[in-house]
Amino acid sequence: MELNTYLEEYARLLVYSGLNVKPGQVVVCRAPVETVELVRKVVKKAYEKGASNVLVKYNDEVVSHERYKNAKDSVFENVYEHDICFLNDTAKEKACYLTLVGDDPDLMSDVDPKRMSTYSKVFRSKTKYWRKQLDFMECQWCIGAVATPAWAKKVYPELNENEALEKLWKAIFEMTRIHGDSVQNWEKHKQSFEKKVQLLNEMKIQSFHYQNSLGTDLIVEMPKGYIFAGGGSFLNDGTYYFPNMPTEEVFSCPKRSGVHGKLVASLPLCHNGAMIEDFYFVFENGKVVDFDAKKGKEVLQSILDTDEGSKYLGEIAFVPYGSPISLLNTIFYETLIDENASCHFALGTSYAECIEGGLEMSEEELLAHEANQSFTHVDFMVGTDDLSIVAKCEDGKEVPIFVNGKYTQLFD
Amino acid sequence: MELNTYLEEYARLLVYSGLNVKPGQVVVCRAPVETVELVRKVVKKAYEKGASNVLVKYNDEVVSHERYKNAKDSVFENVYEHDICFLNDTAKEKACYLTLVGDDPDLMSDVDPKRMSTYSKVFRSKTKYWRKQLDFMECQWCIGAVATPAWAKKVYPELNENEALEKLWKAIFEMTRIHGDSVQNWEKHKQSFEKKVQLLNEMKIQSFHYQNSLGTDLIVEMPKGYIFAGGGSFLNDGTYYFPNMPTEEVFSCPKRSGVHGKLVASLPLCHNGAMIEDFYFVFENGKVVDFDAKKGKEVLQSILDTDEGSKYLGEIAFVPYGSPISLLNTIFYETLIDENASCHFALGTSYAECIEGGLEMSEEELLAHEANQSFTHVDFMVGTDDLSIVAKCEDGKEVPIFVNGKYTQLFD
Numbered sequence: 001m002e003l004n005t006y007l008e009e010y011a012r013l014l015v016y017s018g019l020n021v022k023p024g025q026v027v028v029c030r031a032p033v034e035t036v037e038l039v040r041k042v043v044k045k046a047y048e049k050g051a052s053n054v055l056v057k058y059n060d061e062v063v064s065h066e067r068y069k070n071a072k073d074s075v076f077e078n079v080y081e082h083d084i085c086f087l088n089d090t091a092k093e094k095a096c097y098l099t100l101v102g103d104d105p106d107l108m109s110d111v112d113p114k115r116m117s118t119y120s121k122v123f124r125s126k127t128k129y130w131r132k133q134l135d136f137m138e139c140q141w142c143i144g145a146v147a148t149p150a151w152a153k154k155v156y157p158e159l160n161e162n163e164a165l166e167k168l169w170k171a172i173f174e175m176t177r178i179h180g181d182s183v184q185n186w187e188k189h190k191q192s193f194e195k196k197v198q199l200l201n202e203m204k205i206q207s208f209h210y211q212n213s214l215g216t217d218l219i220v221e222m223p224k225g226y227i228f229a230g231g232g233s234f235l236n237d238g239t240y241y242f243p244n245m246p247t248e249e250v251f252s253c254p255k256r257s258g259v260h261g262k263l264v265a266s267l268p269l270c271h272n273g274a275m276i277e278d279f280y281f282v283f284e285n286g287k288v289v290d291f292d293a294k295k296g297k298e299v300l301q302s303i304l305d306t307d308e309g310s311k312y313l314g315e316i317a318f319v320p321y322g323s324p325i326s327l328l329n330t331i332f333y334e335t336l337i338d339e340n341a342s343c344h345f346a347l348g349t350s351y352a353e354c355i356e357g358g359l360e361m362s363e364e365e366l367l368a369h370e371a372n373q374s375f376t377h378v379d380f381m382v383g384t385d386d387l388s389i390v391a392k393c394e395d396g397k398e399v400p401i402f403v404n405g406k407y408t409q410l411f412d
Numbered sequence: 413m414e415l416n417t418y419l420e421e422y423a424r425l426l427v428y429s430g431l432n433v434k435p436g437q438v439v440v441c442r443a444p445v446e447t448v449e450l451v452r453k454v455v456k457k458a459y460e461k462g463a464s465n466v467l468v469k470y471n472d473e474v475v476s477h478e479r480y481k482n483a484k485d486s487v488f489e490n491v492y493e494h495d496i497c498f499l500n501d502t503a504k505e506k507a508c509y510l511t512l513v514g515d516d517p518d519l520m521s522d523v524d525p526k527r528m529s530t531y532s533k534v535f536r537s538k539t540k541y542w543r544k545q546l547d548f549m550e551c552q553w554c555i556g557a558v559a560t561p562a563w564a565k566k567v568y569p570e571l572n573e574n575e576a577l578e579k580l581w582k583a584i585f586e587m588t589r590i591h592g593d594s595v596q597n598w599e600k601h602k603q604s605f606e607k608k609v610q611l612l613n614e615m616k617i618q619s620f621h622y623q624n625s626l627g628t629d630l631i632v633e634m635p636k637g638y639i640f641a642g643g644g645s646f647l648n649d650g651t652y653y654f655p656n657m658p659t660e661e662v663f664s665c666p667k668r669s670g671v672h673g674k675l676v677a678s679l680p681l682c683h684n685g686a687m688i689e690d691f692y693f694v695f696e697n698g699k700v701v702d703f704d705a706k707k708g709k710e711v712l713q714s715i716l717d718t719d720e721g722s723k724y725l726g727e728i729a730f731v732p733y734g735s736p737i738s739l740l741n742t743i744f745y746e747t748l749i750d751e752n753a754s755c756h757f758a759l760g761t762s763y764a765e766c767i768e769g770g771l772e773m774s775e776e777e778l779l780a781h782e783a784n785q786s787f788t789h790v791d792f793m794v795g796t797d798d799l800s801i802v803a804k805c806e807d808g809k810e811v812p813i814f815v816n817g818k819y820t821q822l823f824d
Contacts (some may be wrong), residue, residue, distance in 0.1 A: 033445060033448050040475065045482075047478060063468045
C-alpha cells in the first residue's frame with residue numbers, strides 16, 4: 001500500500017465530498033496531533049477547492065488525559081471564552097467543519113467520568129450557536145476517521161504498532177471507498193442512498209418483521225410521519241455534504257410503544273470500555289421486559305436503568321450484510337465505524353429529523369408523536385447473513401426489505 | 413544519547429527553571445506540532461509542579477505557510493477574537509507562557525512579506541494586554557528550542573534527516589546544560605550572571621575599548637544610567653524565571669552618539685534568509701560612515717537604509733568565547749541561539765530596560781537619553797578568541813573586562 005497516495009486521495013474525498021467546501025468558505029479542521037500528514041494534505045486540497053482560510057486545531061488526547069487526571073475541579077466547570085469563540089465566530093461566517101477522530105478507546109477509562117460530563121455539558125451549552133448552525137443546515141460538517149497508534153493497537157492487539165497502524169489505515173481506506181476516483185464512488189453511493197430512502201418513505205410502512213437463526217423474531221411498528229434518512233445532507237443553499245465518512249446506514253425512528261418480541265444481538269457491544277456479549281432483549285409494547293447477556297449483564301442493566309426512555313428503542317437502521325465494514329468483521333471501538341457494520345437498533349433517544357416536523361417539536365411533542373426521548377443513545381448490532389426483514393404497509397401489502405441479510409432487488 | 417531521558421530532563425528544566433511555574437498557576441505551552449513527545453513531558457512536569465491547568469496550542473508551520481500562500485488578503489488584516497482571547501484572557505489570570513521554537517528557517521522565503529508584517533502588526537496591537545503583563549513582570553515566559561526535521565536539515569545539510577535531528581537535539585541539550593541536575597546547573601548559571609551584572613553596573617563605566625586581530629579597534633561609550641542585564645528576570649512577586657533558554661549574554665545599551673572606530677564581524681550574518689559574510693563597519697560619533705562585505709553587501713546596505721536609527725548601535729552584549737554555544741561553532745539560523753554564541757552588537761533599537769527609568773520613557777525621551785530607536789534590531793557577532801575589552805571608568809581607572817575572548821578573573 002502506498003500510504004502517501006491513499007492519504008492524498010482520502011484528503012481529496014474529505015474536502016470534495018465530505019465537506020464539499022464552497023469557494024470563499026472558511027474551513028475548520030480539528031484533528032489528533034498524530035495525523036499531521038493527512039491534515040496538511042487536507043489543507044492543500046481545501047485551498048485548491050477555493051477555501052478563503054483554513055484553521056487547524058490539533059488536539060492531543062494525552063494532554064487532555066493529563067488535564068482530566070490532574071487539573072483542579074473548577075477547570076471543568078468553565079469553558080474558556082477562546083474555545084467558545086473559536087466555534088461560534090467561525091459558525092457566524094458559515095465555516096465548514098472537518099473533525100478527524102482516532103481516539104485511544106481505553107485512554108480515559110481511569111478518569112473521573114463526572115469531570116468529563118460536567119465539562120461536556122458546559123461546553124455544549126456555551127456553543128449552542130455553533131451547534132444550531134450545524135443542525136439547521138447552515139454549515140457543512142464531516143466526521144472522518146484517522147488511524148493513530150494507540151487506537152490501532154486496540155483494534156489489532158496481535159500486531160505490532162506499525163503493522164496495526166497500516167492495517168487500520170487500510171481498513172479506513174476500504175470502508176471509505178478509496179479506490180480509483182473516490183469522489184465518483186461516493187456520488188454512486190449517494191445515489192444508492194437516495195433510492196433506498198425514497199422507496200422506504202413512499203411505502204407507508206406500518207411495521208417491520210425481523211427474523212433470523214439467532215432467534216430474533218421482532219415486530220417494529222413505525223410512527224406516523226416517519227422519515228428514513230441516510231447518506232448525506234443538504235444545506236439550505238443546496239450544498240450536498242456527508243456528515244459521516246464512512247456511512248452505510250439508512251435509519252429512522254421506530255414507534256416507541258410499537259416494538260414486540262425477541263431481539264438477539266449479533267455482535268458484542270463495547271460500552272464505556274466494558275464489553276457486553278451474547279445478549280438479547282424481549283420487548284412488550286415497546287419496553288424491554290426481559291434481557292440477558294453471557295457477559296456484561298450488569299453493564300446492560302446500567303444502560304437500561306439510565307432513565308425511562310433507555311428501556312425503549314430510539315433508532316432503527318439498515319446496513320446490508322456485505323457492506324465494506326461488515327466484511328472486515330472487526331470491532332473498531334468507534335461508533336462512527338461500528339454503527340455502519342450491520343443492521344442495528346439503538347436504545348434511548350431518537351433523532352428529531354426522523355419524524356415529520358420533528359426539528360420544530362419540543363421533547364414532549366416528540367414523545368407524543370411516539371419518538372422516544374432519553375439522555376442516552378446506545379447502538380447495538382442485529383444483522384446476520386440470514387436476517388430477513390419484511391415490511392407491512394398501510395394497504396396491507398407485505399414487502400420483503402432484506403433477504404439473507406441484504407436489501408432485496410427492489411432497492412437495486 | 414538516550415533521547416527520552418534527555419527530553420525528560422529538558423522538560424523538567426523548562427518547567428522548574430525556565431518558567432518556574434507557581435502552584436495553582438495556569439501554564440500555556442505553544443509548540444510546533446513536530447514536538448509532541450517533549451510537550452507531553454512538559455505537561456506532566458507542569459502538573460507535578462502544581463499547575464492548575466495546562467493549555468497546549470500546537471502550531472503547524474506548513475499550515476501557516478499554506479495560509480500565507482493561498483488565503484485571501486483580508487485574512488491577514490484581521491485577527492480572530494479567539495486568538496486574541498487566548499492570550500489576553502490567560503494573561504488576566506496570570507498564566508505563564510512556554511514557547512517552543514523550531515521553525516524551518518527557509519520555509520517562509522517564498523511568502524509575501526507584506527502579508528506577514530500586516531498580520532503581525534494587527535496581532536501585536538490586539539494582544540497588547542498580554543504583552544504588557546509580560547513586559548511589566550506579572551507573568552513568567554520562557555522561549556526554548558526544539559529540534560524539528562526541516563530546521564535540523566538546514567543546520568546540518570550534510571547529514572540525513574535522522575542524524576541531523578539527533579545532532580540538533582544534542583546541541584540543544586549541550587547549550588541548555590542538560591547534564592546531571594540541570595536545574596542546579598542553571599542555579600549556578602544564574603549566580604554567575606548576577607555577579608557580572610552587578611560588577612558592570614557598579615563600575616560606572618564611561619566607555620569600552622574593543623580590540624582584536626581581525627582589525628576591530630572600537631570605542632563604545634555608555635550612556636548615563638546604563639543598566640547591564642542578563643540571565644533571568646524577577647516577577648513583581650519575586651518569582652525568578654529565565655525568558656530565554658539558552659542564554660549566555662550580558663547586555664546593555666551603548667551611547668547612541670558615542671561609538672567610534674572600526675568593528676569587524678567575526679561570523680556571517682543570516683538576514684531574512686540572505687547571507688552576509690566578511691563584513692565590517694566604521695563608526696563616527698555613533699553613526700556608520702563606511703562599511704563593506706565580501707558577500708551580501710546589498711543586504712547590509714538595505715539594513716542600514718531601514719531608517720535613521722538603523723545606522724546606529726542599539727545593543728552591546730558580552731558572551732565569553734568558550735561558552736557552550738560558541739564551542740559548537742555552528743550557525744543555527746535562530747536568534748535565540750545564535751545571539752548567545754559570541755560577543756555581539758545590534759544595529760537598531762535598544763531595550764528600554766537597559767537604561768534607568770527607561771521602561772517609563774517615551775521613544776523621544778529614550779532618544780534624548782542616548783538610547784537608540786529604530787524599527788529594526790539586527791544582531792551581529794564580533795567575538796574572537798583574541799578579543800580584548802577594556803573598560804574606562806568615570807574615575808579614570810582602566811579595567812580589563814575581556815582578555816583572549818573571555819571574562820577576566822574579576823568576574824569569576
